[in-house]
Amino acid sequence: MKRLVFATGTALCAIALAAPAHAQESEEGRTQRTTVQPYIEVNQIGVVTLSPDEDGVTYTQIAAGVDASVTGRNTGGTVSIRYEYNVAYDDDMADSDTVSGVARGYASVIPQVLTVEAGALATRTRVDGNGGSTLNPLNGEDSESRVYSGYAGPTLNTKAGDVAIAAQYQIGYTRAEAPDSLVTAPGADPIDVFDESISQRASVHVGTAPGEPLPIGVGLGAGWQQEDVSNLDQRVRDAHVRGDVTIPVSPSIALVGGVGYEDVEVSSRDALFDTNGDPVIGDDGRLVTDKSQPRQIAFEADGLIWDAGVVWRPSSRTSFEAHYGRRYDSDTYYGSFAWAPNSRSSVNISAYDSISGFGGTINSALANLPTEFNVARNSLTGDLGGCVSSLEGSQCLTGALGSVRSSVFRSRGVSGSYTTAVGRMTAGVGAGYDRRRFIAPDGTVLAAANGVTDEAFYGSLFLSGELGRRANFSTNAYATLLQSGFDQQGDVLAVGASASYNRSVTDRLSVRAAVALDHIDSDLDIEDLTAASGLLGLRYGF
Numbered sequence: 001m002k003r004l005v006f007a008t009g010t011a012l013c014a015i016a017l018a019a020p021a022h023a024q025e026s027e028e029g030r031t032q033r034t035t036v037q038p039y040i041e042v043n044q045i046g047v048v049t050l051s052p053d054e055d056g057v058t059y060t061q062i063a064a065g066v067d068a069s070v071t072g073r074n075t076g077g078t079v080s081i082r083y084e085y086n087v088a089y090d091d092d093m094a095d096s097d098t099v100s101g102v103a104r105g106y107a108s109v110i111p112q113v114l115t116v117e118a119g120a121l122a123t124r125t126r127v128d129g130n131g132g133s134t135l136n137p138l139n140g141e142d143s144e145s146r147v148y149s150g151y152a153g154p155t156l157n158t159k160a161g162d163v164a165i166a167a168q169y170q171i172g173y174t175r176a177e178a179p180d181s182l183v184t185a186p187g188a189d190p191i192d193v194f195d196e197s198i199s200q201r202a203s204v205h206v207g208t209a210p211g212e213p214l215p216i217g218v219g220l221g222a223g224w225q226q227e228d229v230s231n232l233d234q235r236v237r238d239a240h241v242r243g244d245v246t247i248p249v250s251p252s253i254a255l256v257g258g259v260g261y262e263d264v265e266v267s268s269r270d271a272l273f274d275t276n277g278d279p280v281i282g283d284d285g286r287l288v289t290d291k292s293q294p295r296q297i298a299f300e301a302d303g304l305i306w307d308a309g310v311v312w313r314p315s316s317r318t319s320f321e322a323h324y325g326r327r328y329d330s331d332t333y334y335g336s337f338a339w340a341p342n343s344r345s346s347v348n349i350s351a352y353d354s355i356s357g358f359g360g361t362i363n364s365a366l367a368n369l370p371t372e373f374n375v376a377r378n379s380l381t382g383d384l385g386g387c388v389s390s391l392e393g394s395q396c397l398t399g400a401l402g403s404v405r406s407s408v409f410r411s412r413g414v415s416g417s418y419t420t421a422v423g424r425m426t427a428g429v430g431a432g433y434d435r436r437r438f439i440a441p442d443g444t445v446l447a448a449a450n451g452v453t454d455e456a457f458y459g460s461l462f463l464s465g466e467l468g469r470r471a472n473f474s475t476n477a478y479a480t481l482l483q484s485g486f487d488q489q490g491d492v493l494a495v496g497a498s499a500s501y502n503r504s505v506t507d508r509l510s511v512r513a514a515v516a517l518d519h520i521d522s523d524l525d526i527e528d529l530t531a532a533s534g535l536l537g538l539r540y541g542f
């Protein structure tokens with residue numbers, strides 16, 4: 001039987017439901033509200049492998065965590081963190097532990113002028129031989145990768161007369177622990193798993209709104225971003241300057257456009273080769289960089305950039321924008337749609353196009369998370385199914401984690417989510433598509449990845465609610481399909497569903513029961529893996 005480890009990438013792909021009443025209020029009108037909910041759990045878990053072989057294991061799980069949120073005029077944020085220790089009874093299984101969670105928040109240094117924001121993420125993912133990563137709880141021990149990421153930085157917003165001034169700086173760090181081993185197809189190249197990177201970005205913009213004082217809005221901005229990836233000294237550098245205009249067509253519609261200059265460069269060094277001409281692999285399983293070799297250019301584009309689009313804002317509850325232009329020496333499309341039909345529902349859709357590494361993609365996804373949300377966990381493991389959604393915005397992190405290959409890539413995709421609250425129940429659904437085209441210099445060990453495309457399709461849904469005054473339930477389901485363009489790598493499909501029931505014994509002590517069914521179908525494995533799980537436990541809240 002394959003050893004199974006239950007990943008607890010808890011808040012990572014949470015479907016989050018914002019507190020709608022507060023989302024509709026202005027920052028000035030908010031009053032301070034702080035909620036802190038620490039807890040401990042003791043659970044007995046049984047796992048039965050249905051295929052390829054019928055077998056079963058049981059273990060005890062001891063967990064502690066805290067869910068906290070702050071909502072106020074000058075501060076806001078949410079954190080969900082969980083530590084768990086699994087005690088194995090099978091001689092073939094070792095005890096294990098993990099820390100997982102997500103955090104996103106801000107604090108005003110100078111109210112309405114200078115704000116500092118930060119975010120962090122810790123999770124575990126299953127990595128297959130094609131470099132794809134899925135948030136399926138059936139992580140084989142040897143295929144597990146732990147991912148840690150965080151970012152922080154200040155944001156400035158002020159005015160000088162009619163001129164609005166905005167500036168921002170962010171620095172982020174991401175690290176992925178490589179799996180102990182990756183099973184690749186016969187004849188396939190080994191996978192160089194992402195190690196760590198530092199991402200930075202800075203921007204400044206000055207401009208006027210239509211009617212202040214000109215009939216159209218005008219602006220001038222500049223930006224810079226860089227990601228330094230430890231694998232083979234890869235580097236992404238992007239600098240631009242541009243002017244933009246906003247032309248009102250009606251009270252709710254405006255035409256927007258901009259033109260400028262951008263310089264983009266992706267570069268790296270080659271691997272160190274031994275006397276037999278084979279690349280040297282380090283103790284961590286990654287390629288060793290040849291520091292003596294010069295940096296080689298994988299992609300560069302400098303010259304004119306432009307885009308044009310339309311913005312529609314008929315009310316404070318609805319906004320839509322779509323843009324088309326020229327960037328990275330090719331066409332580019334991006335946009336967003338947000339709609340809150342009432343104070344208890346929201347729809348969010350976004351389309352994106354960018355060049356970065358694995359770490360920069362996760363940092364950007366973290367920065368786009370809302371600051372106020374509730375975490376919907378996998379009923380049995382704590383795993384979550386895909387997207388974060390609230391009236392503040394939408395973001396799906398499953399796409400950001402779709403591949404842990406070290407190569408830099410151009411990412412295009414779309415993600416969307418819908419959440420609603422009806423009476424004592426809440427429900428949500430999220431889905432997305434992410435397409436990555438890898439970028440690497442010719443004549444290097446990464447050359448085989450250049451131009452190869454990976455695609456990820458993902459979706460998740462949840463339903464939870466109260467059953468009387470002392471009981472509640474939650475259900476969720478997820479599906480992820482990874483299609484790799486690398487030779488002999490194949491596809492990976494991960495699907496699953498879970499349900500739980502909780503009943504309070506006292507004000508602080510509750511009894512928990514949960515069931516789950518998970519399935520992995522990988523072209524790299526001879527047989528599919530399907531497992532059913534059950535949980536009985538106690539939870540004590542402080």
